[in-house]
Each structure stands twice: as C-alpha cells, then as structure tokens.
Amino acid sequence: VDLEVTHWWTSGGEAAAVAEFAKAFDENTSHKWVDGAIAGSGGTARPIIISRILGGKPMGATQLNHGRQAEELIEEGLLLDITDVAMADGWKDVVNPSSLLDSCTLDGKIYCVPVNIHSWEWIWLSHQAYEDAGVAVPSNWEEFVAAAPALEKAGKIPLAMGQQAWQRSGAFGVMSIAIAGIDAWKAVNIDKDAAVAAGPEYKKVFDAAVNARAMAANSKVQDWNQATNMVITGQAGGQIMGDWAQGEFQVAGQVAGEDYTCLPGLGANEVISTGGDAFYFPKQDDPEVTKAQKELASLMMSQAVQVAFNLKKGSLPVRGDIELDTANDCMKKGLKILADGNVLPSGDMLLSADTQGQLEDLMVEFWSDTSYSAEDAQKRYAAIIGSAD
C-alpha cells in the first residue's frame, strides 16, 4: 500500500534524514512511502494534520512532537495503538532514556514511535570573536557574562538571538536549568509549583535573563540559523541553541574545540533534556494499511534505520544500544551525558502546548521589550505556571 507520511522536515539535512526512512520503508517492505512534507513549524503543519484526521481522511503516519500534544487524539480514539509492535520488538528494553517511551504511552498503551533525541541545553561560542576581543573563551555562564563588555567594546554582539518565539522561550529554559538548578526546575516544570517559580532561584534566572537581553540587544536576525551564522562568522560571542545548531557549524567547515566551543547546560549543570520527534499512526479502516503502519513503526525503531536517520539529522538515537563512531565532539559529549543518565524530560512532555504558548508569548515580549522588568516577568511566569494544567 501507499502510506502517506506527513512531517515538517523540509530543510536539506532533515529531508535527507527523512529520505532514510523512506528508503528503508520502500526497500524492506512491500509498501510505498508517500511523502507529505509541509514546511514551516508545527504551527503550519498541525492544523493540516489535525484536519486530515478529523476529516476522516487521515494520513498513514505523521510527525507530532510527542508528549501531551496527542493526548486528546488518543482519547478520541483516532490514533492507532501500537503496543503490540512495541512488545514484539522489546522497545521497553532498548529505548533510552525510558521517559521517551513513557511520553508515547497513555493508560499503558503505546501510540507513537520516538525517533530521535534533541536537546536544548547548549551554548555555542565563537573562538574568533573572543580572540578579536582579546579575552579567553568562557567555560561557563559567569565567565560568559563577564566577557561581554569586552566583546561589546570590540564591536561584537555578546549573545546572538533570533526573533522567533521558540528560540527565546527555549533559551530561557536552558538558563533556568543552569542557573536555578535542577531541583527548582523540576519543581516548576514537573510539579508546576508556582511558589518556586516566584521564588529566589527563579529570580536569579530572570535577573540573568535581563542581563542576557541586554547582551542580545543588537542581534537583529530573524531565524535561528542566521543567529548561528553570526557566531560562525565571529560577529557574535555565543548563542544558546539546541544541538541542531552544530549542523550549521559543520556545513561551514568549522571544527569543535578549534573554531567553536559547545557547553552543555551552559557549563553549569551538565544535563540535557530529552525532547525529540515522534511519529503517530492515525487509525484507518483498511487492515492492509494498519499492517503497513505497524511495519513502519517497527522499522523506524530498528537499529540500522536509527543510525542512518540520526546521522543525517544530527540528533541522538533513541536506542541505548547503538555506538555512533562517526559522531563529532559535541555529539559525543551529549552521548556521554545521556549514558550517565543526567537527563531531564523536555518541556514538550511536561507542559501542555497551551502553557508553552503562553510562556512563549511572555518570553517574546520579555526579550524584546527592555522596559519589561524582571519582577514583572517573574510574576507573570509564576502565574502561568500556577494555572498550567
């Protein structure tokens, strides 16, 4: 059967990664992968995906951020239960960290295949920028802050930052892990403890964020990769961005450790969150299609496909039983942290899209409006956490 798969991976590396899925599917099964790519972020793709499912003409499989996004679809019985595949392939044993599988599980049943791990908690630093400014490349957040005036004097932007909401909200998340500490972070994000959010640990985060805001004031790019480009070219000192950024450094021919430095957890708390992408399978009437869906699910989790896919995508595989020899420096750092178990669940899994949306709104405003004080922002932040569901 022709199995249509929708996703929003349309850039070069992403498309190449998807192609690995398609190739494996076409070669290893009797079915055919029909690509339904929609560019833009989830905001563009999601209504399309939901409409298709609601309209009774669903696709065979679709990308969705796992976590809470799909809960309602599952409750409505619109998504296929693939527990049998997971049991047969023993996912429980191989998926690492296991939280990835948990977020695909509702009432003990598994509804999605996690395909990769992305982590947000990185800062990328430009060696050239610091050289030009005559200061050493920082090794943690404090040093980074301390070096900022020197950079500015040299006509550089200490912190590169794009305009998109998710970048700003993400950067704040990274800072809160590094500055407020893991316990406080957990209290806020897992327990939704508004008191902690309003408390002194988070006050530090907001103060730091005000500082960061000043450092990023002259960064006028829109897209995240344009911001990354500023780090690559030495116009900016650093950028807080997820692990996907290193793809850009690679394309530019830069070498980790020589041309740039990556610090997980801003060099303070070396932990990474384990977000990532997952595929869901809308329920279909045709048993043939169901069979194909399950075959695809199984295939996506298989070792060979995981390796092929993640190498192209630049993300970490979801299986603990894979060695990635070809991985670069930063990726290896990530793998090590992963192996050590210093992991946190990602915001996607903990907060509803609505809450995240509100946080993004807050962060967008906070980062772009210098008159927005730390106190006000923290108050609002605590309120959102308090009302989170």
Next chain:
Amino acid sequence: MLYGVLIVMALYYLLPLYVMVVTSMKGMPEIRIGNVFAPPVEITFQPWVKAWSEACTGINCDGLSRGFGNSIQILIPSVFLSILIASVNGYALSNWKFKGSEVFFTILVIGAFIPYQVMLYPIVIILRELGLYGSLWGLVLVHSVFGMPILTLLFRNYFSSVPEELFKAARVDGAGFWGIYFKIMLPMALPIFVVAIILQVTGIWNDFLFGVIFTEPSLYPMTVQLNNIVNSVQGVKEYNVNMAATLLTGLLPLVIYLVSGKLFVRGIAAGAVKG
C-alpha cells in the same frame, strides 16, 4: 509635474518587482555580499531552474513543477463554480427578489469579514459529513463559499445596472429564470466576469491554507511547494531560489492582469460604482 508624481509612484510600485527579478538572477555569494538593489554581476538562471524543477519538498525534489498541474486542476473548476454560483446569486438578488433575499445578502457580505481560520474545523466537519473531505470537489466548494460574498456583491451591482426593461422584455418573450440568465444576462456580463475571474484566479492561485487543509498531498497546489521552498526554517535561505519561485508562482495571475487590464477597469466600473 503630473508625470513626475506618477513616475515616482511607479518606482515605488516597481521596486519590489525589480528586487525580486534581480535577486532571482544572482548567485548566492553575490547576494550575501551585495545589496538587494544592485543589478546582478553575473546573470544566472540557475535559481529559476532550481525553483521550477529541482527544489525539494521533503524528499521530492522536483520543484514547483510538481504542484503546477494541481494548481491548474484546482483553479479551473474553482473559478468556474464560484463565479457561476456568485453570478446566479447576483442575478437572483437583483432581478428576482424574494422575501428575505436581502437579509441573506447582508449576512453574506458580513461573512466576508469573518477570519476564515475560525471556520476551518467546522468546515472540515461539514465536508466530512458531505463525504467531500479530501477531494478536489471539497476544495472547489470551499473556494466557492469564500469567494461568494465579494463576487455576489459585484454581480448584484452589475446586474442592477442592466436596464430592468430588458429583463421584462425577456419575460414577455417567455424566457424563464435560467433562459434569461444564460441567454440575456450572461452575454452582457463580460466585463464583470473578467473582474470576477481576475479576483478569483488571484485568490485561488495564491491560496495555501485551504489547498493544503482540504485536500490530500496528491492534490497540493503549487503554493505548498512555494511555502516549502520559502519557509524552510532550517538550513541556508536561498534567496535567489525563493525569489525565482515566487515569481514563477505569481506569473499566471500577473499575466492575466496585464492582458486584461482595460476590461478590468470597465468591469469594476460596472460592478463597483453603484453601491
């Protein structure tokens, strides 16, 4: 003086087009270093080729050409049906008033102000119940519905300006509702049809949201590829390809505008002037 103002205004309107054309013929390195207004040092048509036949959408790398056929396939029936419905509406509203007809019309005009995002889900559900969801005809229907307010307004105004006596003469001659519509009104309505066609071609050709929400990938219009080319969040932005792609996508409505400019003004004159 008069011409001076006109020429300055013309420059303002032409500037973006110039930028698009110029950029689409530059190589990427040139774009990075130069400014947007500089003419290309080395003219290249590679971006056009790429936009048309090589740019990737997911794993399909056949550029805009992939959606072109679909766009045409969507465009023709949508334009046809939406104009047919709207013209019949306008005709009925101006010549065959019945109790409440003006109320429906008023609702229709207010409908033009509803942001259509709001209606996505209910329409999905309606189409599902009609069994039209995901098909070409479902999309055609959606385009007809959303084109209806403005088009009906134009047609109504136009047909109101046709002398009532003509309509009476046709009734005395024994022509019925449809007879009068097809044999008398349609042949006289060329200018307003041109206007309607232009508005609809533009709207439908440039539509992205409906095309992608109410159909399946095999029917995705060209704008989906355009969106994919232009909106790829990650990776380097190939501005030259983007511009080439946008120009390619806009070509059909542009040509229609240029060809039918005079008729357009005439039609507007007939359809818009009477409030």
Next chain:
Amino acid sequence: MSSVSIRNLDLNFESVKVLKQLNLDIPEGEFLVLLGASGCGKSTLLNCIAGLLDISGGQIFINDRNVTWLEPSERGIGMVFQSYALYPQMSVEGNLSFGLKNAKVPKDEIAKRIERAADILQMKDLLKRKPGALSGGQRQRVAIGRALVRDVDVFLFDEPLSNLDAKLRADLRVEIKRLHNQLGNTMIYVTHDQVEAMTLADRIAIMRGGLIQQLGTPDEIYNHPANKYVADFIGSPSMNFIDGKLEDGQFCFADIKVPTDVYPYTTDARSGDVCLGIRPEHVIVGEGAEKLPYQTELEVELFEPMGSDTQIWTKWGGQSFRIRVDGQLKVANGDKLKVGIKIERCSMFDIKTELPM
C-alpha cells in the same frame, strides 16, 4: 366581447397603494392610450396587464381568459418598452426570434413570421445587424417587431417614443397608427405626451394617482373634460383658467363680467366660486372677433412665434391668459389686441370639487 378587462385591480408596493380598485374594459381592436403625469401609475398598470408585477388584488382577463396568475409569455401579449430593451448581443433576427424559440415554434414558421414582420416594418435589410448598429428609430421598429412576430392579441407600449427626438417621434407615431389600422389588434399605449395620446387613441384613459379620471375618445376628452385636472392636462398650449364667481348667469372676476347664457350648464347651481376654462384657440383675434358674443382688449406681454402660429401671453383682469394666433400675424410686446371669446366652447368648473358645472 372585450379583449382586456381588469376587475378591481389593486397594486401595492410595500405599503404604498399605487393602483386602487381599478376597473377597465378594452374592446377588441381598440387603441387605448393611458395618459397621465409622471408617477401616476401608467407603467405599473401596464406591467400588471403584462404579468410583470404580481398584483395585490383583483383579476385580469385577456380574451375572456383569466390570466391573473399566468406568466407574461402565456398571456398573449407583446410589449414594447421606452428604452427599446433590445438584447444587445443578438442580431435583429435573434431579437425577433428569441420569444418564438422559447415557445418552441418550428423553424420555418419562425422564418415566415420574421419575414412578415420585416415586411410590415420595412426592416428587411437590418435583420443581420446588432442593435448597437441601429438608429433610434430603427431600434424602436425592432422592438415593435418583437411583439409583432409573437402573433399576440394585445400589444402593450410603454412610452415607446419618448427617447426619440421630436421629428422622429412624429414619424413613428404615424407608423404605429398605420400598424394599428393594418393589424387591427388591441393596443394599450402608455404615454405622458398628450399629442401622442390625441393622435393615436381610439379612447384615452387619463390617470392620476392610480385612478382613472376619465375614459373617453380624444374628442370627448378634449371637448368635454370630466374635471379640471383633465381639462388642464389636455391641450397644448394648455387651457387658461380664470378664477371667479358665478353670479346671476354671469361670470365675474376683477371688475369684469362675462355673460354665460350660451354655456350649457349641466347642473342647476347658478352661483358660487367657479373657474372658467378657455382654450387658447377659442379666443379669436382680429376679424372673426367681432362676431363673437364677448369681446375685450388685451395687451401682449410676451409672444412665442412658432412658425405656423404664435402664442401670445397676456393678462386678462390680472390673471394670466394665453392665446394663439396665426403665425403670419405680426405682433410686438405691448400691442393691444382685440379679442373675442367663444364662450359656448368654454368649460366651467366648480373650484372646490373641480367638476364641471
């Protein structure tokens, strides 16, 4: 046998009553003209007969058939409009055959009828042209032809000539009259031009505010108007009205007394406020004046030479008074004219009821 009869016709536009309990019988072959000022409901009445307006009450019969709710095309009527209402995209032939094709008349029959109509209206060589390429008069002829080919019993005309210039209007008027003589159909003709009405009509219905004021032959209407409105409306230049009192068989106004013995009173009321209506041509100037029972002298205030005759504006006892003299008579402002008035041809109206005395 009457060709068209209308019983208690009511027509309202929303709350406005435009036609009120109107009755009308038109014998077969009659040329009836509906005449009245703008807005009096002439077109509305015609549209009701044609079935183009849904009536609010009453009934309409055409050839003794109740057609009240029939479609216009089923009533056996043909209609000619003021703006011609030709289908601009069809040739003359197409215009003529449109109704027939709708009625599924066989091809050769259509051809025959078009030929006949083209013959009658002398427009054989126009058949292939589009209306845009025709002159006003030719268009009007095509419009008439369109009714002609349908072989209808009743022709309805709604001011068919008012868009034409004076000369053409006069010519086409004669043509329509000829056509009526030739075909003998019933014709109902709406106009607000009294010359048209007078020259064309077998009978004229004068309308006012949705009511028929008088129905009669042109002669009756001209010479025996049913009320002051009709008297005023008919006649060009129009009737002079002098307000005064009837006292002892004399009409008195200002300090003038006109003996009215010769006036054929229809009521016995011999006194009261009345209004004397005198048509300009019943005032004789010069030689003939002396023979008349009442004579006076009037001063020329203004004159309008019109070629064949001249209109003269004067004041009679302070009231404006218009007379008509031969075009050869040379007058100048300020001239004094000796005039005689044919009192026996005058009309006298009660000022309050506006009815003739």
Next chain:
Amino acid sequence: MSSVSIRNLDLNFESVKVLKQLNLDIPEGEFLVLLGASGCGKSTLLNCIAGLLDISGGQIFINDRNVTWLEPSERGIGMVFQSYALYPQMSVEGNLSFGLKNAKVPKDEIAKRIERAADILQMKDLLKRKPGALSGGQRQRVAIGRALVRDVDVFLFDEPLSNLDAKLRADLRVEIKRLHNQLGNTMIYVTHDQVEAMTLADRIAIMRGGLIQQLGTPDEIYNHPANKYVADFIGSPSMNFIDGKLEDGQFCFADIKVPTDVYPYTTDARSGDVCLGIRPEHVIVGEGAEKLPYQTELEVELFEPMGSDTQIWTKWGGQSFRIRVDGQLKVANGDKLKVGIKIERCSMFDIKTELPM
C-alpha cells in the same frame, strides 16, 4: 457693440474637424439660439465660447475683450447644462454660493445675490433642499440660478430643457424667455428642438456639420429658409417636399402641373429638376380653398387629431403630402378633401444644390 464675437474659429478633435472657420457676432442683449441636429457641433461651439474646450484656431471676444485663452470663470459667462450638473451633496444655497465663495465674494453680497436669484426664479423655499429632493423643473431653475448669481454678461444654455417632460418644458421655456426680457443679458441657447428655437430666439443660427447654414430671425428662417435643409428642419409638422420639374413656369410632377407664376423666383433659372416645398398650413381646406389659385382634391389616408387641429396624411400625385386642418373639422379615412394651395407662400429648391430658386 457686440457682446460675443467669434472669428475664424476652428476646432478639431484629433484629426476630426468639428468646427470649421466659424464666424459669429452676437449683439448685446440678443437671445441667440443654436439649432441643429444631433452631432452638428452646437455643444462644441458653446464649450468653445465658455472656454471649456481649447480651440485649434481663431479668436473669441466677449464684450470686446479677447478671451480666447482665459479661464472659463474669468470670461464673464454663466452656463446651464442639460443634465443640470448640480452638486448633489450641497443644498440649493450651497450650489448657488459655491462659485461666489470661491471667488471670495463677501458674505453679505453672496446672501444678497442669492436672494435676488431666488426671487427671480421663485425658489425661496427650496434653498435648504438638496438637488435630489427637487423635481426636474426645480433643478433646472437652480442650474439657471447658479449662472444668475454670478452676475455674468453672457448666459450659455446647453439644451437646458431636453431632460424634462413636454408640459414642464413649455412652462420653463416661457420662464427663460421672461428672464431674458427681465435681465436683458446676452443669451446663447443650444437646442435641437425647433419649437424652443422659434419661440425663444431673437435670432437662430442653424448649424449642420460644424457650419452655420443660416443665421436669422425666426421669421426669416421659417419663411425664407436659406436652403432645403433649413426648410426641412424648421416647422412642425415639417414641410412637404414634392419632387418635380420646372417647365415653362409650371411645376410638373406625375401628370400634375402647378402654375408657379406667383412664386417669387430669386434666380433666372426657369427650368430644371426642382423640389417644391409646401408647409402643411399653407394648404387650405374647405371654404378658403376656393379663393386660391391652385386647387385639387386629395384623399384622407390617415388623420391625427390633436385637439386644436388635426393632421391629415394624403398622397398628392403619388407623393406623400401632409396637411393641417382645424380640430373641429370631422374627417374619416377615405374622405375626399377639396384643398387649395398658397403657391405664393411655397419654397422651391434646386434638387442638386438644394438652394432656393
């Protein structure tokens, strides 16, 4: 002193010559009517005088001032348009004062002038209304008022009455005439309605194809037309033309010979193809007929009673012939009428040159 004079005026629209070397002198206080068929250039000429069209050649003087290149508002003219051209969103008062305010005329002066205009045109109680709430005649009056308040030397009228119905037209015609008598301004009046021309004009200029065919008083034009075109154009009902030959002092056609001794020839050509023009009123029916030099008998083909008189269509020697009789005379189709023709009042034209003989 002439109020308006036009010297060698040329006007081309692109390559089309609409006015050709036109000369015209209008004395102060004259009421000149430009009369002609549609498209002959009347409005064009008027617009040139007003300065609304840039002329291609020649000069225009108003009150002996060369205004050829002045703005319309500086020429001392006021203009009244066929479509009234009132400013729809302004009240009558606004319409009247708009031009004055713009010329910075003091407030009280404006008020005075408006009052005067309102007085003259009897529209005091209309001042606050919008044009949309006025009847056709009232609108026309406002349009005239707009020219009036500007205290101009020359009034230009472009078919000011053609959008009105016949009755109103007749009334307003008289009003304009009165206005002229009262104000004494020069007035140039365009129309294609000959009745208007005849009744209003001191002199009429008959135009055709951008040329003035004849310039003269209404009487001259009616009784001594400069050519066949003018003869045909003027007169309602229009002149009968009978084609024939002039042989031995007799006008011959079919087998009829009419002695033409009494006709005042202006040329010596006593033979050739000619055309005899006879106005309907110069054909006498009944008593008077016997006294006339030429008599014949004609058969009534069709008659049009018009109240005060009746038009009768006959054939004379196979050619269509129209006569006018008193409205009291009862006729019927087929009646034979004894008629006499006032040959001395006829016109005779050379068929080729169309000039009178």
Next chain:
Amino acid sequence: MDRSKNSPESESARRPWLKNINAKIAALPMIITALGIFVGCSIWTIVHSFTNSRLLPKMDFVGLDQYERLWSTRRWLVSIENLAIYGICSLILSLLIGFTLATLLDRKIRFEGVFRSIFLYPFALSFIVTGLVWQWILNPEFGVQKIVRAMGFENFVFDPLYDPQLAIYGILIAGIWQGSGLIMVIMLAGLRGIDEDIWKATRVDGIPTWKTYIVVIIPMMRGVFVTALVLIASGIVKVYDLVVAQTSGGPGIATEVPAKYVYDKMFAAQNLAQGFAASTMMLVTVAIILVPWAYLEFKGKKRG
C-alpha cells in the same frame, strides 16, 4: 358579465405558490452559505468559546474563563491595538493613495495603461510574496538602510521591522503596496462615471481642480467608496499572512494581530477555545460596526 364566477379557470385566480420557484432554487447555495456556513459556523464558534476545548472541539463548558484570560493577555491587547493602528492607517492611506493615483490617471494622460498595470500588479501577488519582498527591502543589513549608508549617510537608520514602535508601519508599507492598486482601479472606475458636465460646471464656477475633487467629486462617489471600504476592511480584519511572512509578529509582540492570535492559539498552542473566544470578540466587533451599516446600505434600498 361576472366572469370570475363562471370562468372554467377561476381556480387559477389563486396565487400559485410555485411562482419564481427557480429563483429560490438558484438562491439556495447562497442561502445555505449564508445560514449554514457563515451563521452556522459563527454560532458553532461562539458556543465553543465557552468551553475549554484544546486540540479538538469539545462541549466542556467553563463559562467565561476563556474571555477572562483573553482580556488579561497582553498579546491580545497589543494585537487589538495593532489592528486598530494598521486598520485606520491602511484604510486612510489606501483610500488616499488609491484616490490620488486614480485622479492622476484620470487626467487623460499618456501611457495610462502602463501606469495602471504598474500600480495594479502587486495585487496579483500573494501576501506571502509581498511580505517576503518587503521584509527584505526593509532589512537594515541589505535593504534601503544599507544603500543609503553606502551613499555616505553613515548614521542613517531605517529599520522599521526591527523597531517595536515602527514595525507595524513596516507592515503597513507592504500592505498598502499590495492593495492600493485595486482601490485605484475602483476609484478610477468611479471617476469615469462622473458626469462630464459637473467638471464643466466647476470650471465655469472657477473652482480649483483640487477643491473640486474634495468638495464635489468625492461626495459623489459614495457607492465607490462603499465598495472600496468593504474590500479594504474585510482585508484588514483578516490580515494574517502578511504579518507572518514579514515579521512573524515580531519584534517581540510588536506586530501581532488578532487573526494571528486566533490562529496561533488554535493550532500552535492547541487551545481551540481560546482561539474561538478571540475570534468571537472579532466577530462581535465586526457585527457591531457592520450590521447597522449593512442594514441601511442594503436592506432599505430599492432597485435601480
């Protein structure tokens, strides 16, 4: 004589209900659209705005919660303010520019067709394209600012899209560029419909041309302005693509608009009910402004 009694067809004296049935059938699509889609969907939306629907519409009523939250959200307030700024400016400027261009073109100029096409062509392009091009031209790195600086004005600053105070005007520039051509054509058509004699009358009255336009011509073009207004206003309320393409609402939330709020809440934040509440507010506003106007404009008016 009394034919109505013995006539065999006296039953036809009643009004047949089937009269004009075709017209009613033909109007069905319109009726269905008006009632089923526009009214139906609006009611559906309003009803769901009182629920706490998230990803999928559900009938789970929570009263006015969504509205309370809506009106305490800064982004929504900013959106409304932006829409007001954008709406008013765009309305005025579109009409002004459209009308000015139309008057220029109406003065019997040469190459009218060329100019007209130039002013009109942007309308053929989608908002996405418009947004993209203008984002680019206004970009300080390689757009206008760079050019002017390259010409020697080193301190020249022109980066409307990056200044929160100005960003909405940056969008305005693009919006007007795209839409004013159509308005111009409509105005031009209206001007062509003005009686020539009016022009002559004003010249005889000695009114300057500019004054004629303002005092006489514009008031006469009411119908044209109404049509133009409907077109512009319906576009303004729905403005979305342009913002997304040009700024994605940034910098910060400086260029957020209500339609984007609705869309983001419904689809990105998966809070349908919040989006519905926002769109209900938009609907209500539109209705408050439009219904009385539409009533006057269309209901009471007779044919012709």
